[in-house]
Amino acid sequence: MIEKALSAKISKEIKITDFPITDISYNYNTSIMCAATYDGRLLLSALDVGDQNYSQILTPLESISKVKWLNSYEFIIVGNERFLHHFSIMNLKNVSFEIHNSSITSLEKHNDIIYTGSTDGKIIVWDISQKAISDEMIHKVRGKGQPIKDFKVKDNYLYSSTIYKGRMWVWDLRQASKPVYQTETENCQNSLVLCKENVFSINDQGILKTSLNLQFVEYFYKEPKASLFPPAKIVYSEYFDSFLWNRKDSLNIKSEHQLLSIKVPDMGGFEPIDINRVLVYTNTGLIFVNEIFENLKWAEPN
Numbered sequence: 001m002i003e004k005a006l007s008a009k010i011s012k013e014i015k016i017t018d019f020p021i022t023d024i025s026y027n028y029n030t031s032i033m034c035a036a037t038y039d040g041r042l043l044l045s046a047l048d049v050g051d052q053n054y055s056q057i058l059t060p061l062e063s064i065s066k067v068k069w070l071n072s073y074e075f076i077i078v079g080n081e082r083f084l085h086h087f088s089i090m091n092l093k094n095v096s097f098e099i100h101n102s103s104i105t106s107l108e109k110h111n112d113i114i115y116t117g118s119t120d121g122k123i124i125v126w127d128i129s130q131k132a133i134s135d136e137m138i139h140k141v142r143g144k145g146q147p148i149k150d151f152k153v154k155d156n157y158l159y160s161s162t163i164y165k166g167r168m169w170v171w172d173l174r175q176a177s178k179p180v181y182q183t184e185t186e187n188c189q190n191s192l193v194l195c196k197e198n199v200f201s202i203n204d205q206g207i208l209k210t211s212l213n214l215q216f217v218e219y220f221y222k223e224p225k226a227s228l229f230p231p232a233k234i235v236y237s238e239y240f241d242s243f244l245w246n247r248k249d250s251l252n253i254k255s256e257h258q259l260l261s262i263k264v265p266d267m268g269g270f271e272p273i274d275i276n277r278v279l280v281y282t283n284t285g286l287i288f289v290n291e292i293f294e295n296l297k298w299a300e301p302n
Helices: none
Strands: 002-015 021-027 032-037 041-046 055-058 064-069 074-079 083-088 094-098 104-110 113-118 122-127 132-138 148-154 157-162 167-172 181-184 191-195 198-203 206-211 217-222 234-237 242-247 250-254 259-263 267-272 277-282 286-298
Touching: 002 250, 002 259, 021 267, 021 277, 032 064, 032 074, 041 064, 064 104, 074 104, 104 148, 113 148, 122 148, 148 191, 157 191, 191 234, 198 234, 242 267, 250 267
Parallel strands: 021 064
Antiparallel strands: 002 286, 021 032, 032 041, 041 055, 064 074, 074 083, 083 094, 104 113, 113 122, 122 132, 148 157, 157 167, 167 181, 191 198, 198 206, 206 217, 234 242, 242 250, 250 259, 267 277, 277 286
């Protein structure tokens, strides 16, 4: 019997700011990393170049929550206001669009469509080519808008989570006037990932597994004890068949048989950039490039 074991090493450390880094987006075409900071700046760096030089862009935002590349030269940012900001590094021109009523907390790109989630309880569907809102999903409980924690898109469906009683929602994007499924999970689901025909989500108790129609809910992985610092993000690596998520001071990697925890003081978040590398950023302006590699070892005989 062969059992899979994951391990990791830091291949590069980059110091680009003294302010907390709030998000990172990696451009696969140009190998340029765009890091957003808590004080509303963007820092661009060529990750595969040996030096640590970077370019800085000042933005209208006081604080940036999410950044996302659209193509080789354009990206969008959102943050502590109701606007979506569109930038081009060719001329540094910024075009702003008012799309929400309050702060924007989540951002996804799917094909040529942008999705944004806000504390106003709405997920807005934004058509890039038309530069206009094409639809919206309003999350309400007893008439009150529920702040969006996270959402993911798969085929014609959008899966979302809100704060109130850990509610999860499923929307048909072809008719998004009301959710087709919803359920309460008791604990707030901070981040979602779709894989293996299931929805996996992370909360302070562990990793929750539900069906795509939310008909069953069970724990895929349960933490030994609830964390005082709820995890912020979960992703799935198909190459390693493992989940990655972060807590306050660690990046965690869970395969079927192994759990690896990498200590990262003042960790802010992470972003996988290929099958073997993960960018980890901190609240002290540091970025680590972690290489994850797989060891095969013989299990002890019974």
